[in-house]
Amino acid sequence: MSAHWWVIANPYSGKKGEVAGRAKAALRAKSVAFDLHESQSPEHLADLVAEGVATGATHFAGVGGDGTAHLIVNALMANRSDTTPTPTLAILPAGSGSDFVRTFALPRRIEEAAAHLATDTVYPCDVGRLTGDFGERYFLNVADIGVAAASVKMTERLPRFMGGARYAAGFWLTLAGFPTKNVKLSAGRRSYEGTAINVVIANGQYFGGGMNVAPNATVMDGMFDIQVFAGPRRLAFSVMPKVIRGTHISHRAVKRFVAPSFTLECASDWPVEADGELVGRGPVTGEIVSEALNFKI
Structure with missing residues (x-):
């Protein structure tokens, strides 16, 4: 028997005023109860x-993008208890990013994605938990500390008609005025201490409008895929084209770690973002919450 879905639409995703109506029509067409x-x-x-x-x-x-999913995940974790069953989450993509669904090669249009809600297949999914001066925040896909987090504000100022290209444009515009600083990362039994421009904490594989930042990440292994982008800013010009294709891991400026938790000491003015949402500033610690939810595929 198919599930009954509690659907929450972000009316500001996609074309304003359209997403809820599109979602209703798509779900009814697939005979999904909601x-x-x-x-x-x-x-x-x-x-x-x-x-x-x-x-x-x-x-x-x-119904929305990664930001909508981020808010739902945080609300689900806030309402979690020993007596509540593991929740199932689905995404009907309507945002300009919608990067998390790329990890599963799921459709990125509401109408095609709705068909998946009529089936029973789910995938156990880890969730990341960040802790800092901002309190506690969960994330589903990717968190950043450094220039990629700082670029969120710039990206939000760019016109929406640019679509996914806003993320790359926001990054390059921010990079010009963002200095490298010393960081100290502890992840499992390994550590890094030195200069960096950004630190990526990945659960999913894609961010920034389709960049394959963590090609080896999996959402059910109980591990973060952590990458320190070290060295001077000029190396970004050789690294970032590789990030788009997911071929950057062997670059000399990228230091990769795989661990279930981490501690990052960094400048107190370094911003922290999770799933494209600014959450505060560093330093920050994090840990994986294994199989916190089931993701609908």
């Missing part, structure tokens, strides 16, 4: 998730 709610703010979205959990919902779908 209740659809539109969120008006991050706080309202969290309330909608809490309401779903309170009513016994176990299957949640976000």
